[in-house]
Amino acid sequence: MDGRKPALKSPQKLSLLSSPVRAIIRLRRTAHILKKSFPAGDPQAKLLQRQISLGKAKLGSTSASLLSQASFESSQYFTFDTSVQPPVTRSSKRKKRHRNPRVLYPGTSKKYLPTEHKSKAKRCLLLLIAIICFQILNAIENLDDNLLKYDLDGLEKTMQREVFGQTLAVESLMGLLKDYLATHTHNKPLVISFNGPSGVGKSHIGWLLAKHFRSVTGHHSVLHYFTMHHCPDNVSTSACQLDLSKAISNMVTQAEIEEKIPLFILDEVELMPPALLETLSRFFQMNQTNEFLNAMYILISKVGGNEIMNVLLQNISGDPLPQPQRKMELLQEALRPVLSRIHPLWTLAEIVPFVLLEKGHILSCFYEEMMSEGIYPDPSHVESLAGQLSYYTQGGQQYATTGCKQVVAKVNLL
Known part of the structure; x- marks a missing residue:
């Protein structure tokens, strides 16, 4: 209306449309060559015709989606910067880690623990302890x-x-x-x-x-x-x-x-x-x-x-x-x-x-000596014999001055 030339399409739209167009051109050329090589009533020619029509339909849908995406990216109302990615936080990393599935073993399978390598030094230590215990036991016996x-x-x-x-x-x-x-x-x-x-x-x-x-x-x-x-x-x-x-x-x-x-x-x-x-x-x-x-x-x-x-x-x-x-x-x-x-x-x-020796011990000496000599130890007789000895009297206790030394002589006089 104002005399200006219409603006050319952007190079991004051309790049998006060029690849499907080229593919369609290649398919047409291939189909034209195959039609010449096969007769019209051949079943293989019919099968090939169907495959070509399916390919055209797919290419048409692909080109339509690319055109819609190109028009969406060139919208004058919304713009999206796809080059900048959102920052990854620690919480998202942790969530990703937790989302990892655990390794579950089937119920019928056996779980094998990692093998432990036994040290020879432990065997020597146990042998040494056994030898020491045996020596101690032998010494006590x-x-x-x-x-x-x-x-x-x-x-x-x-x-x-x-x-x-x-x-x-x-x-x-x-x-x-x-x-x-x-x-x-x-x-x-x-x-x-x-x-x-x-x-x-x-x-x-x-x-x-x-x-x-x-x-x-x-x-x-x-x-x-x-x-x-x-x-x-x-x-x-x-x-x-x-x-x-x-x-x-x-x-x-x-x-x-x-x-x-x-x-x-x-x-x-x-x-x-x-x-x-x-x-x-x-x-x-x-x-x-x-x-x-x-x-x-x-x-x-x-x-x-x-x-x-x-x-x-x-x-x-x-x-x-x-x-x-x-x-x-x-x-x-x-x-x-x-x-x-x-x-x-x-x-x-x-x-x-x-x-x-206390007086009670002297009485025991008289009993023992009279029993060994075959004399019946009458308590009253033993008391009288013990009373004939001399004692130290201190603190309510009586201690014989000569102990049991005169007991044998007293018993021999009976």
């Missing part, structure tokens, strides 16, 4: 077997039945014997010193020890030494030293061959001359051969009896001792200075103090 050989449980029951009023002394003695006899190899000999007043049961326990160990180890493994009998006043001290040294050496050598621990019970040690004590102390040292380290020595003496009596009577008159173990410690502390002044060999010994 050996300790039990060694203690069973000496039958210390039977010895303890015998002492509890026949020894009166010395519960702490018996417990301390049995603890030392069990610890020492648990093994055969030691770094020093066991030296135990029985100290206390006369008649409280020291020599009686020594006699029970000698009787028990002779029955379990043999007579040649036990020496019961009495100073007044084996070393009287008319015998020289040098001869006594030689005899004692020879007896100890022979017994220790024989016991080592038989894998036994010998026992030496030395009674009346307070009557031994200093030279004999010096000879005896040489066997208590640690710098000796192995056979001399595997030996037990029991020293029985009245040394320290007065100190024990004073400690007991003072504690009875004052505050009583709360614990038996504390009572034993106080008695040991009172005895050590006295014993060390006599000879240094007591510094190498385990001190076992024996306390005073």
Whole structure:
């Protein structure tokens, strides 16, 4: 209307339309060539004609859709920028990840876990643990077997039945014997010193020890030494030293061959001359051969009896001792200075103090002695015999001054 030329189509529309037009032209040329090569009534020519018409219809629809898309993109009202894509947020990524389907196994199939490679070091570690446990078990069994050989449980029951009023002394003695006899190899000999007043049961326990160990180890493994009998006043001290040294050496050598621990019970040690004590102390040292380290020595003496009596009577008159173990410690502390002044060999010994016996213990001694002699223990008769002895009276308690030492003489007069 205004004389201007109509605007040309955009190059984008030409590019969209050129490809379908070219395809239609190619199909027509191909169809024209095929019509010439096949006659008009041939069925293959009819089939080919149908395929060409279908191809034209598809190409026509494609071109129509492309034209509509081109007109939509060239709309003057709406414009869409397809080159810029919206930003992808983390939430969308997470949603996409969650949308991924899980891998589900069929119900009939078997699930195989990943194979684990076993390390050879674990096997070696288990083998080492098994060896250590076996060694520990074997060592414990050996300790039990060694203690069973000496039958210390039977010895303890015998002492509890026949020894009166010395519960702490018996417990301390049995603890030392069990610890020492648990093994055969030691770094020093066991030296135990029985100290206390006369008649409280020291020599009686020594006699029970000698009787028990002779029955379990043999007579040649036990020496019961009495100073007044084996070393009287008319015998020289040098001869006594030689005899004692020879007896100890022979017994220790024989016991080592038989894998036994010998026992030496030395009674009346307070009557031994200093030279004999010096000879005896040489066997208590640690710098000796192995056979001399595997030996037990029991020293029985009245040394320290007065100190024990004073400690007991003072504690009875004052505050009583709360614990038996504390009572034993106080008695040991009172005895050590006295014993060390006599000879240094007591510094190498385990001190076992024996306390005073009460009147009830004296009555038990009379009953036991009369039963052993075949005399009926009439209670009134026993009371009258016990009343003939002398006692310390302190804090409402009576303690025999001579213990059970005069009981045997009283019973023999019946």
